[in-house]
Amino acid sequence: MNNYDETTAFLGKWGRFQQIVFFLLCVSTIPNGTGVLSIIFVAAIPSHHCTIPELNLTQEWHSAIIPVKVVNGKQELSKCSRYRLDVVRNLSAQGLIPGRDVNLTDLEQEACLDGWSYSRDIYQSTIVSQFDLVCSDQWKQPFSSTVYFLGVLAGSFFTGQLSDRYGRKPVFFGTMAAQSIFTFLQVFSPSWTVFAVLLFFSGLGQIGNYMSAFVLGSEILADNVRVLYSTLGTCLCFAVGYMILPLLAFFFRDWKSLLLAISLPCLLYIPLWWFIPESPRWLLCQGRVEEAEAIVRVAAKKNKVEAPEIIFQHYTADEKKTSSGKEKSFSILDLIRIKDIRITSIILCYLWFTLVTGYYGLSLNSAQLSGNPYISCFISGAVEVPGYICCWLALQYLPRRPCVSFTALLGALSLFFIQLVPRTLPELAITLEMLGKYTFTISSTLMYPYTAELYPTVIRSTASGICGTFSRIGSSVAPFLFHLRTYSPYAPYIVLGTLTLVAAFSVHFLPESFGLPLPETIDQMPKRERLKVPCITRKETPEPVVPLESRL
Template identity: 50%
Template sequence: MGDYDEDTAFLGQTGPYFWTTFFLLNTVYLSTGFNGLYMVFIGSAPTHHCLIPDVNLTREWKNAIIPVTIVDGVEVQTQCSRYKLDVVRNLSAQGFIPGRDVNLTNLELEKCLDGWSYSKEIYQSNIVTEWDLVCDDQWKVPFASSTLFVGYLFGSLISGQLSDRFGRKKVVFISLAAQCVSVLLQSFSHSWKMFCVMFLFVGASQISMYISAFVLGTELLSKTMRVLFTTLGAFLFYCIGYMTLPWIAYGIREWRTLLAVLSSTSVVYIPLWWLIPESPRWLITQGRVEEAEAIVRDAARKNKVEAPPVIFKESELHSLTPSRKYSMLDVLKNKNIRCITLMCLLLWMAINIGYFGLSLNTSNLSGDPFMNCFLSATTEVPAYVVSTWLLKKYPRRALLSIFLSLGGGLLLLIQFIPDTLQYVALALEMTGKFGFTMCFSIVYIYTAEIYPTVLRNVGIGMCSSAARIGSITAPYVIYLGTYNKVLPYILMGSLTIASSVVNFFLPETLNRDLPETVEQMQECQGLCHGFRKTKYVEDEGRRNQPIQREAKV
């Protein structure tokens, strides 16, 4: 197999086979939108205060036993303390009136020893109300969110190896089944610890399915359809699932039922096992040429074109012998690649902190949490469409810096919006989410174009790990808002602005051929020196042989 695209060129670039495969694979991404961010609802803390047990108290003391504090200029009941119950009960029995006979500021406070009373105006129940994840245990909510992203980290590390060994299609459907079972078991969690453990499996199976389906799509589709799939299809269908989530959560306010329903949606994917083929490219690497030819001939039949008698010649299979394997050590050895990689790691981490931070923060915004989540998801649709169009015409480096500055700048601006203009703050946050989503879609392609083929998997794998660290950190960044509501915006905005400056030192890749070897990789701009580029030609069957050294770039 000298060139798979060349050998299968008779299929054309579009046609019923490619369009059917495109849509079937993309429907898989709907479930990632369902199951990726339901923590926004099941981990949201409703209005609450200390539970007052059924004791003999006058109506005045029942209303006054919870201290009042000022938050954003409004009087609200404190959430983590009450006046000492024994003292209040004695004062009530003696007929004293709070505020008239007793100065409440002189009374001793105690913690919520009898639990909490939660408002059911928005949620009937969720993990916060069931396990009292408030006050001293409030940290358990961002920790639970982080376990999902830790699962992402593990899943992204093993999914490539699993799909290389067992096949892309098998890993996609095994991951789908694992996600379904994990979410279902999570709905039966009897403790917060069990919930977190199951969230690890949800994250690992979800990212494994996402990556494997991404690889399967790039290997099954033609060049034209592949670009559409990787730049728009997967992201857009994920967004559709994300947009649907708040409407499901709006109709189901009880968290266990919500998770059970979300889990059951995976059942509709069972028929896809017989409709989506295995990757012919992978089958050929396994020596299963006859199965690969059968899939390609079926594609030709669906596209109504005639396949040649022999599609993959036996003599061409020798090109599949593995060449030198590259690892992370090769990235660290070269100064230029090391410099570029460090900047890419910062970029991916900053973008993921901003993207997931704003996604998880929708339940903390003023207004209806379901509508806020829907608006947050809706802003992603034009971002994916616009980024796909812009990437065809404009430099990647400039685009990424512009939208990093937009997202970070607006987050820094939010702190100056007065509380009376909450809708302005919401509009700024949604615009910032648009900017981060643009960056999210651009950075994938930009990074793939920077690294050479021999290091592309290693480079993107390292960047993906940095992204997972960023997403693990995001819930804790949002948690800082419990101390000061502007702290998350300052931190995310400052980090994003810094990354936009760093991005200027990366090389531009627009209208440049993808580098194949380490020597063909461009230099970073202004930070790394001493690295020389080499020109390569193909001659007499020899590939990538150096013929000329050039001066420093």
């Protein structure tokens, strides 16, 4: 098959057709930025302590009934225990004064048998206060985020294959509908278990929508416009959604109202079905030449250019056939069956896992950086804007490998330096963490176009889905990452920094795709170069050329 970009060059790169597709697909990612991190506020932990029932106690005993504990050098009220009420009642009736007549450390404590009292200073309600996800059930709070990202993981695994099988457009709109519907249904959850199930399917729809939009735009748009779309386009709109989130959370401080504010506007995207086309590249790979030509002719009409009488006159389906003439269908097995593809896929999966773990770990931790979670979350989202601009410039003028390697290395170093900052300079520690967030934003964003450029059209969506699956394993781990602080305050940064340092080195074993056309077949994939190490002069022998059908 002739190169698709050359065949459709008569359309131009930035006509009315490309502008419509570019804008509509970018706008569709705003709900992703709003929804994917909404768990920061939906599952926030308000200040809380044991509920004290109405008792005939003196003012001194009523104020002292909750034990005071020292946490990270600060005194705070116990969240999971109180002094035994029957003992306190007797001591109060005797007129004894706590701390003077009674040593509080000698009193027996009990669990919160009457429930908990939650502060409403910041949040009106969250799922933590709704379902009492504290103390013995505290594990459910970070696990809620993990459940969401497990849904994202499942979506990454299945939607890529569904997209390669049934098309980019139906999967895009189907998963967008799933994201909206299941987010809406969470409002009516009678229990945490039901909420978690709905949260899983919401995450499944979220990533399917985003990945399908990314692949669809990458295959319709060409050259510099494709780079612009995959960086400044979708990513900036994601960041806009991210920055809208704390604004919505500030005005809708009840978790149910917040979810309604996130899900209902998605109804506005239904009419997009009649404006966003299927990918002509995918249609050609399926042998549906007439449908692909029809879409390109509509594009030519919108761009006010004249299309050739036969657009894909030299089209053949050789890339989908084996030597026996039978149609060849590609699957996940093709990612590990061929040596060069296998090595590339393993490295990419590790990179996606590490970089996305860092991105979501630092994002979910943003609300803990200062006393105002709304401002912290907004700053965390705003940091991404210059990151995406730098990413776009790098993709325009610089090779992919050194860009990913340098930003990953800078992110690792910023995390390692956090443990060297004295506790008297918390602003410097926050600055280093935001620098890490900035670099993880750039490096993880670079992976989207880099991955799309390495794989051919016949298996691009499946490969992106598998890489996305490993990245979502990382995002599923991310909610628990910063819980390592219970062992050491710097443990999360050391673990994440070490993983990122390895990632920065492993990039050098990938092929370079800068300046190369988007591959259509497996034979057109960029080839890996041998890593040259100084002082090693071993003579390289050329590898024999193996026909494609033999490798399959």
